[in-house]
Amino acid sequence: MxxxxxxxGIPVSTVLLRLIELYKKSKEVEESKRSTEQIIEKLKSxxxxxTKNGTGVLVKGEAGVMVRMAKCCNPVPGDDIIGYITRGRGxxxxxxxxxSMGHSPEDLERMIEVSWDGSSGExxxxxxxxxxxxxxxxxxxxxAGLSELKITITNINAKVQEDTKNVSINLVVDIRDISxxxxxxxxxxxxxxxxxxxxxxxGA
Numbered sequence: 001m002x003x004x005x006x007x008x009g010i011p012v013s014t015v016l017l018r019l020i021e022l023y024k025k026s027k028e029v030e031e032s033k034r035s036t037e038q039i040i041e042k043l044k045s046x047x048x049x050x051t052k053n054g055t056g057v058l059v060k061g062e063a064g065v066m067v068r069m070a071k072c073c074n075p076v077p078g079d080d081i082i083g084y085i086t087r088g089r090g091x092x093x094x095x096x097x098x099x100s101m102g103h104s105p106e107d108l109e110r111m112i113e114v115s116w117d118g119s120s121g122e123x124x125x126x127x128x129x130x131x132x133x134x135x136x137x138x139x140x141x142x143x144a145g146l147s148e149l150k151i152t153i154t155n156i157n158a159k160v161q162e163d164t165k166n167v168s169i170n171l172v173v174d175i176r177d178i179s180x181x182x183x184x185x186x187x188x189x190x191x192x193x194x195x196x197x198x199x200x201x202x203g204a
Contacts, residue, residue: 056122057093058115059083066090073098076124078178083114123174125154126181127200130169133193134160141191142169151184
């Protein structure tokens with residue numbers, strides 16, 4: 001391009017405009033990188049002030065960043081996760097398949113790389129939906145089974161469908177990781193008259 005300019009093939013004004021365009025793009029990339037780093041540092045500062053315990057999540061490899069688990073999907077270690085930089089509430093951690101995650105240009109700009117911190121030892125709320133044929137004592141059997149596995153139940157609801165005589169049991173339990181969740185759900189499926197056990201689509 002410069003050779004062509006020297007021989008008069010390309011106007012100098014065109015070259016200058018192109019150089020200005022390239023300069024602006026390089027500045028945008030640099031500012032974007034600097035902005036992300038500044039956000040992480042700010043969130044780390046907020047996280048250190050507001051939380052004493054580990055969160056179980058690293059943000060771009062950094063611990064201590066202020067994060068919160070998204071209630072729309074309630075991820076647990078073992079799930080593929082993505083971070084979303086919120087306005088004033090730190091980084092919201094979602095499962096990658098969370099239906100609440102937007103895909104607009106603004107949403108994509110707010111997404112940030114996150115990963116599980118395997119050393120945290122944290123527990124996480126997970127919703128489990130159980131469908132079963134109603135019978136006497138089935139709810140107590142579900143609770144006893146979870147107690148035997150030393151699983152903490154933080155919430156439980158049950159509703160009998162009078163027309164079908166089926167019962168829907170919705171649980172929120174504390175789980176360490178996806179392996180433990182799979183184990184718990186397998187045990188629940190073995191309870192007599194239970195025909196469906198699945199993770200809540202809405203998280204917990």
